[in-house]
Amino acid sequence: MVIIGLRTDSISSKALTSVYSDYTSADDFERPKLGKNWSINFGNVGIVHRSDLGLLSSSGMGLVTWEKLSFGPDQFSEIILPLDISPNMMVQPFVRRSGNDQAPRYGFGWDDEALRWYFKYDGGPQTRILATNTSYSPPVPGDTVRIEVSGTHPVALKGFHNGTLVLEATDAEYNRILDGRPGIAYRLKLGTGATYPAPAVEIWRGGRILIP
Numbered sequence: 001m002v003i004i005g006l007r008t009d010s011i012s013s014k015a016l017t018s019v020y021s022d023y024t025s026a027d028d029f030e031r032p033k034l035g036k037n038w039s040i041n042f043g044n045v046g047i048v049h050r051s052d053l054g055l056l057s058s059s060g061m062g063l064v065t066w067e068k069l070s071f072g073p074d075q076f077s078e079i080i081l082p083l084d085i086s087p088n089m090m091v092q093p094f095v096r097r098s099g100n101d102q103a104p105r106y107g108f109g110w111d112d113e114a115l116r117w118y119f120k121y122d123g124g125p126q127t128r129i130l131a132t133n134t135s136y137s138p139p140v141p142g143d144t145v146r147i148e149v150s151g152t153h154p155v156a157l158k159g160f161h162n163g164t165l166v167l168e169a170t171d172a173e174y175n176r177i178l179d180g181r182p183g184i185a186y187r188l189k190l191g192t193g194a195t196y197p198a199p200a201v202e203i204w205r206g207g208r209i210l211i212p
Contacts, residue, residue, distance in 0.1 A: 024207035025069055029053045037068040038183075052082045052199035053184065061187035062200065065097050070181060071208045077182035078146035080203040085141050088112075088192035091184065091200050094122065095149040098180035105185075106130075106177060108147035108159040108167070110138045112189055119147075119157050119169045121177070122185070131169035136161060142202075148209055152178050182206040 027037070034046050034053070043062035048054035055062050066077075077093035085091075090112050097105035104123040111118050115138075119130040139145055139161060146160040154172035158165060171177075186200040 024071060025066060026203065026205040027053075028203050029201070034064070037066065038064045039067050040064055041183075046197070048197040048199045051202070053201040053204070054082075054197055054199040055186075055188075055194070056197045058193065058196060061185070063183070063185045065181050065183035066204075066206055067181070071206065073152065073179040074150040074209040075182055076146060076148040076206060076209055077184070078144060078205045079184060079201045080144050081139060081141050082199040082202040083141045084199055086188070086194040086198050088189045088194055089186060089198060089200050090189060091145065091186040092120075092122070093145055093147050093182070093184055093204075095147055095182045096177040096180035097123070097183055098177075103180070104175075104177055105180065105183070106147065106149055106155070106157055106171075107185060108157070109145060110161075112138065117159060117161070117167050119159060119167060121171065121173075121175075126175060130157065130171055131167055133167045136164070136166040150209055152176070 029047055029052050041063040043059040044057045045062040045064055046056045075095050077095050079093045092107040092109035094105040094107040097103055102124050104121055107120045107122045116132045116134045118132045121128045144162050148158040150156050154170040155176045157169045159167040184201055
């Protein structure tokens with residue numbers, strides 16, 4: 001089911017610091033087909049068991065961008081991991097993706113190969129790691145992973161795991177991303193496999209960031 005116009009609040013881990021989120025979109029993927037609200041940018045991607053977003057075959061990676069609504073440059077993308085996710089699957093909610101299939105995006109997630117949380121300017125020939133943190137534990141099935149982006153000079157990024165702020169970064173480079181759409185990328189660890197179809201995301205939410 002796709003939900004439009006659900007509003008909620010979220011509190012960051014910093015004391016008495018509130019960031020209010022306008023959940024203008026959410027998707028629980030409980031239907032037979034992904035549908036036109038998403039563009040499939042890479043991989044054999046679709047609905048798994050009428051419940052999750054995932055890989056339908058061994059394409060190795062999936063990438064989808066939310067097309068139903070645009071939110072402006074200050075936005076978030078949040079995912080909940082399925083309880084039956086493969087231990088080899090790595091999932092990255094992203095923000096500010098625009099353009100063709102090679103368009104860059106800001107992604108956040110846990111790298112199970114390097115064993116760290118990361119922010120990545122991802123896609124295209126100028127991919128770069130913006131920040132990493134090894135001090136926090138990795139996500140497990142059922143956990144929530146969220147990225148927030150705001151500003152343009154510089155771009156400010158925040159990454160959350162189950163509501164706890166685990167990573168912050170800024171991007172002031174000439175090719176920083178000024179606007180775009182949120183979405184989800186996911187792939188299997190190199191040299192591994194999964195049982196297909198392989199679930200990756202239970203629920204996605206995205207929308208504008210409103211800072212009082």
